[in-house]
Amino acid sequence: MTKAPGITLNGQASIEGRQLFAPLTLSLDAGRWTCLLGGSGVGKTTVLRLLADLPTGAEFDGEITATDGAPVAERIAYMAQDDLLLPWATVEKNMALGARLRGQAADTARLERLLERCGLQEHRFKKPSELSGGQRQRVALARTLMEDKPIILLDEPFSALDAQTRAAMQDLAVELLDGRTVMVVTHDPGEAARLGHAIHVMTPAGLTAVTPPKADVPRAVEALETLTCQSDLLKLLMGQAA
Amino acid sequence: MKVFPAVAATLFALTVWQVIVSLTDLPRFILPGPSLVAETWWTNRWVIAEHTLVTAKEVIIGLAIGTALGIVTALQLATSKTARMLVQPILVFTQALPVFALAPILTLWMGFGLWSKIAMAVLIIYFPVTSAFFDGLMRTPPGYLDLAKTMQASPNRILWHIRVPAALPNLGAGVRLAAVYAPIGAVIGEWVGASQGLGYLMLLANGRAKTDLMFAAMLTLGVLSVLLYVMVAKLTRHLGDRET
Numbered sequence: 001m002t003k004a005p006g007i008t009l010n011g012q013a014s015i016e017g018r019q020l021f022a023p024l025t026l027s028l029d030a031g032r033w034t035c036l037l038g039g040s041g042v043g044k045t046t047v048l049r050l051l052a053d054l055p056t057g058a059e060f061d062g063e064i065t066a067t068d069g070a071p072v073a074e075r076i077a078y079m080a081q082d083d084l085l086l087p088w089a090t091v092e093k094n095m096a097l098g099a100r101l102r103g104q105a106a107d108t109a110r111l112e113r114l115l116e117r118c119g120l121q122e123h124r125f126k127k128p129s130e131l132s133g134g135q136r137q138r139v140a141l142a143r144t145l146m147e148d149k150p151i152i153l154l155d156e157p158f159s160a161l162d163a164q165t166r167a168a169m170q171d172l173a174v175e176l177l178d179g180r181t182v183m184v185v186t187h188d189p190g191e192a193a194r195l196g197h198a199i200h201v202m203t204p205a206g207l208t209a210v211t212p213p214k215a216d217v218p219r220a221v222e223a224l225e226t227l228t229c230q231s232d233l234l235k236l237l238m239g240q241a242a
Numbered sequence: 243m244k245v246f247p248a249v250a251a252t253l254f255a256l257t258v259w260q261v262i263v264s265l266t267d268l269p270r271f272i273l274p275g276p277s278l279v280a281e282t283w284w285t286n287r288w289v290i291a292e293h294t295l296v297t298a299k300e301v302i303i304g305l306a307i308g309t310a311l312g313i314v315t316a317l318q319l320a321t322s323k324t325a326r327m328l329v330q331p332i333l334v335f336t337q338a339l340p341v342f343a344l345a346p347i348l349t350l351w352m353g354f355g356l357w358s359k360i361a362m363a364v365l366i367i368y369f370p371v372t373s374a375f376f377d378g379l380m381r382t383p384p385g386y387l388d389l390a391k392t393m394q395a396s397p398n399r400i401l402w403h404i405r406v407p408a409a410l411p412n413l414g415a416g417v418r419l420a421a422v423y424a425p426i427g428a429v430i431g432e433w434v435g436a437s438q439g440l441g442y443l444m445l446l447a448n449g450r451a452k453t454d455l456m457f458a459a460m461l462t463l464g465v466l467s468v469l470l471y472v473m474v475a476k477l478t479r480h481l482g483d484r485e486t
Contacts, residue, residue, distance in 0.1 A: 054388050078392040084385045088407050101395035101403055147393065 004150040004181040006030040007072055011062010013046055020046060020058050024206045028151075028198075030067060033174070033182045033217055035196030037189060037233060042202045044185045048153050051183070052076050077147035081156040083140040085128040091115075092124045095143045110146060117176060118142040134165035138172070145176055152177055154184045158191065167221060170194055174218040189233035193226045194219045201236045208236060274454040283458035289443070290462055296438040298466060300356055300428040304363025305470075308424065309417055311364065312371025316413075319372075320379035321401060333369065341365050341427075345434040359431030359439065366427035367420035374416025378409025414478035421474040425467045440466075 007028040013020040021043040028034045038044040049056045051064060053073030066072050085094045095114065096106035115121050118138045128136055137158065144152060157173070158166040174195065186192055192199045195217050199210045210233060213225035220226060256276045263275035270278060283290065315333075318325045345362055352358040382405045390400045432441025440463045447455035 049388075052388075052392050054391060073392075074394060076392060078389060080385060080388070082385050084383075084389045086386070086404070086407070088410075097389075097403075098393040101390055101393050101399050103396075103399060 002075070002150050003068075004031045004179060005070070005075075006067040007051065007064065007151065007181060007183075008067075009047060009051060009062070009064045011060055013043060013050070013056070013058040013060045013062075015058045021202070021204070022206045023062075024202075026200060026207060028181050028183050030181055031179050032197035033177075033184065033195050034198045034200065035192035036183060036185045036200050036202055037187065037192040037237070038185075038202035039187060039237060042204060044202045045155055047202075048155050048183065048185045051151075052078050052153055054078075072151065075149050076151040076153050077144045077149040078153050079140055079144045079155070079157045081159050083128070083136045085136055085139055085143075087128055090125050090127060091120055091131070091139050094128065094139055095146050097143060098147045107146070107148075110148070114142045114145055118172065134161055134169065137161060137165075137169055141169070141173060141176065150180055152180050152182045154182065156186055156188075157184070159186070159188060166191075167194075171218050189230045189237065190221070192233055193229040194221065199229075199233065201233060210236065271451045271453045274457060278454050279457045279461070282452075282454040283462070286455060286458065290440075290459060293438060293440050293443045293459070294462055294466060296356075297425070297428055297432070297440040297463065300359040300431070300439065301363060301424045301466075301470065303356075304360045304428060305367065305417075305420060305424045305474075307360065308364040308367035308420060309371050312368050312416065312420075313375060313413070315368075315372045316375035316379060317401075317406075319376050320405065321397070333372065337369050342430055345430050348431065349435040354435050354437060358434075359428045359436065362431035363424045363427035366423045370419045370423065371413070371416040374419070375409055375413040378412025379405050381412075382408050410481040414481040417478050418471065418475055421471045422467065425463060425470065429463065 009026045010024075012023040026034075026036070026047060036044050036047060043058070046056045046058050050060050051072060064072050066075075086097065089097070092111060092115065093100075095111060099106040115124055118141060120135070120138060120142060123131060123135060123139075128139070131139065137160075140157075154173075158169045161169060170191065184191070184195055193213065196212050197217060199212050201208045201210055210229070213219055213223070213229050215223060215225065259276050263273055266273070274282075315329070319329060341362075344365065345358075348358045348361050348365075352361060386404050386408065387400065390404055395403075428439070429441035429444075432439040433445055436442040440459050443459040444456050444463075447453070447459060
């Protein structure tokens with residue numbers, strides 16, 4: 001992996017002349033976790049898709065830059081709420097999808113290491129339909145890591161999981177994505193409070209930065225400062241809804 | 243297929259048929275009963291077998307050619323905007339034409355032999371196969387395409403590694419439909435002009451008021467079609483679970 005850069009997105013977006021989000025500046029610190037928290041329809045997923053250079057259906061007026069000046073989109077790996085595992089391919093084939101799509105040989109040493117670290121060795125020859133939701137999301141995380149990119153974009157990656165599986169996945173993700181520039185789009189204040197080195201609440205008016213708890217991520221779910229931060233974030237979100 | 247329901251349904255149909263024949267007392271050249279048809283079938287079994295072989299050959303070759311053409315066309319349409327613009331309207335329009343009306347001209351062009359019947363079968367199944375596979379290719383879950391794009395995949399590799407495998411179940415459905423239609427195409431070809439085949443035999447029997455033989459040939463065709471469908475269904479069931 002090349003050294004993780006910081007990223008800045010600066011601009012506004014509209015859909016057919018109607019403003020999707022007002023002019024904003026979002027900075028992702030190099031090698032840190034940034035959480036973008038917001039309700040449905042405020043354009044947080046659009047921000048992520050702009051960073052990934054994926055089609056958004058919106059017109060973006062602005063720019064995306066990296067601190068090292070190199071292009072951003074080709075250095076990202078992407079993980080969505082839907083695990084996007086190919087149902088006809090085994091776990092290990094799914095993990096190595098990126099290499100196959102580029103016509104390269106998969107890095108087998110890396111594959112073995114990730115199978116082990118994600119606890120997937122016994123499942124390597126299984127099809128996704130034979131796995132539980134949590135296992136499938138672990139495969140998706142392992143596939144994201146097979147790409148070995150310095151920037152990781154996560155779009156509500158754990159929101160379809162039950163509470164205890166979600167907490168375990170968050171711990172695993174923090175451990176494995178260490179040193180990368182990570183952005184998590186989420187609607188869950190608890191997730192933002194646990195994971196964000198920086199937390200931004202996105203509303204139609206723009207971004208509000210919230211000071212995260214001092215503890216290092218992943219923060220303890222039951223710690224008072226995590227819970228306080230979570231409730232502060234929830235108030236911000238509800239104030240916006242009222 | 244479950245054996246018991248199939249046997250029960252067959253017995254039920256035969257009983258209803260026999261009851262109608264007994265109650266109405268229709269002459270045998272109007273409606274022969276199942277026992278008479280079975281008897282005729284047995285005495286003519288070698289003749290029927292010979293004609294069945296001819297029809298089966300037409301159907302299987304037609305199915306193979308039609309499926310291959312359908313696959314190639316769908317791939318072309320899915321990968322080229324120009325092809326979609328030029329060919330898609332024509333394809334839809336040809337479906338508005340009664341393909342059966344082409345049977346005489348096909349016989350004129352290709353003669354009384356095998357090929358005019360194969361051509362008829364191909365014409366009938368080409369569209370369902372093309373359309374089913376094309377739909378599948380155009381409806382790849384968008385999340386897969388997003389993922390592939392972030393992985394810097396080329397359109398060609400996305401086609402072979404994602405769009406085609408994701409569309410294989412649709413292709414399977416198209417081919418199963420084709421297996422039902424192909425025998426109809428072949429028989430229509432035979433009706434227009436042939437000296438062999440189950441369609442020819444039916445027409446011949448009908449013309450000589452040998453209604454029992456007509457029924458025997460028709461039921462044989464039905465069994466042939468069902469067998470073909472079951473075979474194709476078995477072959478295509480696992481399309482899409484396989485790795486590419």
